Amino acid sequence: MTEVTKVQELVYELKLRDVMKKDVFSVAPGMQMSELREIFRTRRISGAPVLDGDRLAGIISIEDFIRWLSDGGKECRISEKMSKRVETFYSDDTLVHALNKMEAAGFGRFPIIDRQTGGMCGIVTKGNIIEALLKELEIDFHEEEIRRYRASHIFEDIRADKSTLIFQYRIAGELSEAGTTSSGLKTTLKRLGFHPDIVRRSAIIAYEAETNVLINAKEGKMVVRVEPAEIYMKIEDKGPGIPDVEKVMEPGFSTAPDWVRELGFGAGMGLPNIKKCSDKMVLNSTVGKGTCLEATVDIRQPQ
Amino acid sequence: MLTRLAWQLINMDIKEITRILEADIVYGEALNREITKVAAADLMSDVLSFSKEGALLLTGLTNSQVIRTAEMSDIGVICFVRGKKPQKNMLELGKERGIPLLATKLSMYEACGRLYQKGLQGCECN
Numbered sequence: 001m002t003e004v005t006k007v008q009e010l011v012y013e014l015k016l017r018d019v020m021k022k023d024v025f026s027v028a029p030g031m032q033m034s035e036l037r038e039i040f041r042t043r044r045i046s047g048a049p050v051l052d053g054d055r056l057a058g059i060i061s062i063e064d065f066i067r068w069l070s071d072g073g074k075e076c077r078i079s080e081k082m083s084k085r086v087e088t089f090y091s092d093d094t095l096v097h098a099l100n101k102m103e104a105a106g107f108g109r110f111p112i113i114d115r116q117t118g119g120m121c122g123i124v125t126k127g128n129i130i131e132a133l134l135k136e137l138e139i140d141f142h143e144e145e146i147r148r149y150r151a152s153h154i155f156e157d158i159r160a161d162k163s164t165l166i167f168q169y170r171i172a173g174e175l176s177e178a179g180t181t182s183s184g185l186k187t188t189l190k191r192l193g194f195h196p197d198i199v200r201r202s203a204i205i206a207y208e209a210e211t212n213v214l215i216n217a218k219e220g221k222m223v224v225r226v227e228p229a230e231i232y233m234k235i236e237d238k239g240p241g242i243p244d245v246e247k248v249m250e251p252g253f254s255t256a257p258d259w260v261r262e263l264g265f266g267a268g269m270g271l272p273n274i275k276k277c278s279d280k281m282v283l284n285s286t287v288g289k290g291t292c293l294e295a296t297v298d299i300r301q302p303q
Numbered sequence: 304m305l306t307r308l309a310w311q312l313i314n315m316d317i318k319e320i321t322r323i324l325e326a327d328i329v330y331g332e333a334l335n336r337e338i339t340k341v342a343a344a345d346l347m348s349d350v351l352s353f354s355k356e357g358a359l360l361l362t363g364l365t366n367s368q369v370i371r372t373a374e375m376s377d378i379g380v381i382c383f384v385r386g387k388k389p390q391k392n393m394l395e396l397g398k399e400r401g402i403p404l405l406a407t408k409l410s411m412y413e414a415c416g417r418l419y420q421k422g423l424q425g426c427e428c429n
């Protein structure tokens with residue numbers, strides 16, 4: 001069982017009206033096919049609903065347009081070339097209903113109908129749903145990440161119990177401010193519904209790794225992948241590197257200078273702690289190049 | 304066996320702790336925390352390596368890293384020993400994270416001794 005329970009909850013709770021795009025560009029059935037060229041090009045869209053008043057008459061896509069062109073491009077009205085059998089959703093449908101149907105249909109842009117009035121009130125794509133969910137989880141996301149989620153078909157996978165979420169953090173700043181990155185990660189993991197012990201162990205790993213980067217390399221990055229079976233964390237820096245990776249694993253070994261010790265670090269317990277909290281840990285380092293720490297926490301069996 | 308059972312029944316709230324340690328509540332008057340275990344350390348990685356969820360942390364360190372450490376390891380309450388008062392940004396962070404903060408004039412040794420005498424266990428016991 002994947003533990004992405006918060007996401008699962010949300011896909012049952014949220015309605016399409018919560019996530020749909022409301023101001024939709026549409027075309028009229030009486031418009032000419034040739035007009036579409038400009039519309040698709042300037043608006044950078046790949047299709048549009050065809051509206052007769054507020055009634056949905058069909059959908060015209062860039063594929064329909066290309067087919068029309070290759071058939072000779074004889075001028076005609078959009079209503080003659082549009083697809084009339086359009087799959088739609090109601091605005092009070094749940095996300096899980098929509099995601100199921102999207103997967104079965106193999107495509108992802110659906111007009112939304114208001115059940116009361118029968119008119120079209122919006123449109124929804126997988127991208128809208130993903131964005132809304134991440135926002136709901138208050139997860140900081142970047143456009144690029146959303147594209148990646150989209151590409152990895154996370155929601156089909158959630159039901160198939162193989163989901164991957166990727167979070168990236170930049171580690172930088174004053175040592176006295178250390179912990180912001182790990183705190184963010186901890187909040188996210190909690191929201192995703194993981195067992196407290198798993199959240200705690202992941203947070204300790206992240207925090208110890210974060211402080212090590214700040215002390216020794218000043219900056220670095222952390223990538224966290226939430227997979228069906230494990231949380232995988234990779235913390236990398238381009239700092240001075242470690243001459244003897246076995247030596248630094250000894251409890252109590254520390255090169256921390258006084259200013260670091262004054263802040264409460266330097267017990268030489270960071271790396272041993274990471275090892276204790278993770279189910280697998282790999283430390284790679286090259287002097288002069290940098291350090292890469294990988295740690296995984298098993299999430300299949302909550303303790 | 305019996306004493307062990309009896310010990311497990313001992314949990315104290317913040318009020319009780321402040322009485323034993325003659326401590327002030329710097330923040331968290333209204334927060335309710337049940338304490339069953341105690342950790343005492345000045346080095347944060349030590350805290351991270353042995354502390355238990357919900358434990359009381361006794362420490363002489365008063366910067367934000369104490370709060371971060373408590374946050375990561377789910378420490379329930381922090382008490383500063385030797386009359387130290389938390390730094391301002393630390394207090395802010397503590398409030399933000401909802402972690403009660405106490406302050407006692409007692410030394411670390413004295414504070415630990417009193418709590419131990421009252422039956423509170425260290426984090427290494429189960």
Ligand SMILES: Nc1ncnc2c1ncn2[C@@H]1O[C@H](COP(=O)(O)OP(=O)(O)OP(=O)(O)O)[C@@H](O)[C@H]1O
Nearest residue numbers: 212216248254255265266267268269270271291348
């Ligand atoms: N990213 C890194 N780059 C270079 N050296 C590192 C890095 N991480 C750890 N080290 C070296 O390994 C030593 C041990 O690290 P570890 O985290 O176990 O202890 P510490 O950071 O010294 O103290 P503590 O973590 O207990 O506060 C460090 O003192 C440092 O010399």
Ligand SMILES: [Mg+2]
Nearest residue numbers: 208212270271
């Ligand atoms: Mg360290």
